[in-house]
Amino acid sequence: MPTLLDAIFKASKTKKKLLAVLIDPEKFSAEKYADFIENLPEAVTHVFVGGSTVTTEESEICVNFIKSKTKLPVILFPGDKGQITEKADGILLLSLLSGRNPEYLIEQHIKAVPKLLNSGLEIIPTGYLLLDGGNQSAVARVSKTQPINQNEIELIKNTALAGQMMGKQLIYLEAGSGAKIPVFDEVIAEVKKDLSIPLIVGGGIRNARQLEKAYKAGADLVVIGTAFENGEFE
Numbered sequence: 001m002p003t004l005l006d007a008i009f010k011a012s013k014t015k016k017k018l019l020a021v022l023i024d025p026e027k028f029s030a031e032k033y034a035d036f037i038e039n040l041p042e043a044v045t046h047v048f049v050g051g052s053t054v055t056t057e058e059s060e061i062c063v064n065f066i067k068s069k070t071k072l073p074v075i076l077f078p079g080d081k082g083q084i085t086e087k088a089d090g091i092l093l094l095s096l097l098s099g100r101n102p103e104y105l106i107e108q109h110i111k112a113v114p115k116l117l118n119s120g121l122e123i124i125p126t127g128y129l130l131l132d133g134g135n136q137s138a139v140a141r142v143s144k145t146q147p148i149n150q151n152e153i154e155l156i157k158n159t160a161l162a163g164q165m166m167g168k169q170l171i172y173l174e175a176g177s178g179a180k181i182p183v184f185d186e187v188i189a190e191v192k193k194d195l196s197i198p199l200i201v202g203g204g205i206r207n208a209r210q211l212e213k214a215y216k217a218g219a220d221l222v223v224i225g226t227a228f229e230n231g232e233f234e
């Protein structure tokens with residue numbers, strides 16, 4: 001059976017654009033989300049689950065509920081090792097390459113090994129770059145790292161490519177949840193140019209125009225949380 005990663009690579013090659021809805025277990029309740037998950041827009045291909053401060057129990061309840069309502073792949077997008085539950089299909093094992101905090105570059109990963117080993121989760125090594133989205137993001141606050149200014153295109157590009165050279169299978173450009181400014185088109189396009197692994201983009205995308213722009217610039221998979229969560233996606 002093709003893996004989740006195989007399918008993302010294939011979509012990237014054939015230019016089939018992917019869309020993930022991000023659900024934060026901390027904000028989740030079965031009442032609030034039942035309808036939402038059963039009636040996801042047709043374009044949605046993945047459900048990501050994660051947040052900045054989530055317990056294992058919250059994560060597990062949330063994943064179990066989503067799995068009972070949809071057949072879409074459910075992938076963990078964890079803020080730390082505490083959010084790992086083997087009830088999901090896979091996990092983006094994120095290394096925060098834009099920052100210089102060892103905790104989020106390698107420490108959390110070491111601590112996660114006992115949970116990941118033999119878990120059955122598909123582990124997807126992901127280079128995660130936090131870019132400045134115009135307001136303080138939860139990722140910056142929790143990880144105690146600085147986002148990269150979006151004008152530093154060369155640095156962003158080289159950071160992404162270093163991730164690829166180190167064996168990451170996906171690169172994720174993150175403007176932060178609720179970002180005022182999503183990732184610039186020029187940044188997406190420039191990173192995509194020399195990248196041979198799929199590119200994920202998220203943070204602050206609120207409408208179809210921004211979504212299309214991100215795809216056009218080169219995003220293979222776009223992640224939307226807040227706008228879907230608030231029913232405000234236009």
Ligand code: 1GP
Nearest residue numbers: 177178202203204225226
């Ligand atoms: C995923 O953090 C984003 O990369 C989600 O951002 O909540 O702004 O859609 P939004």
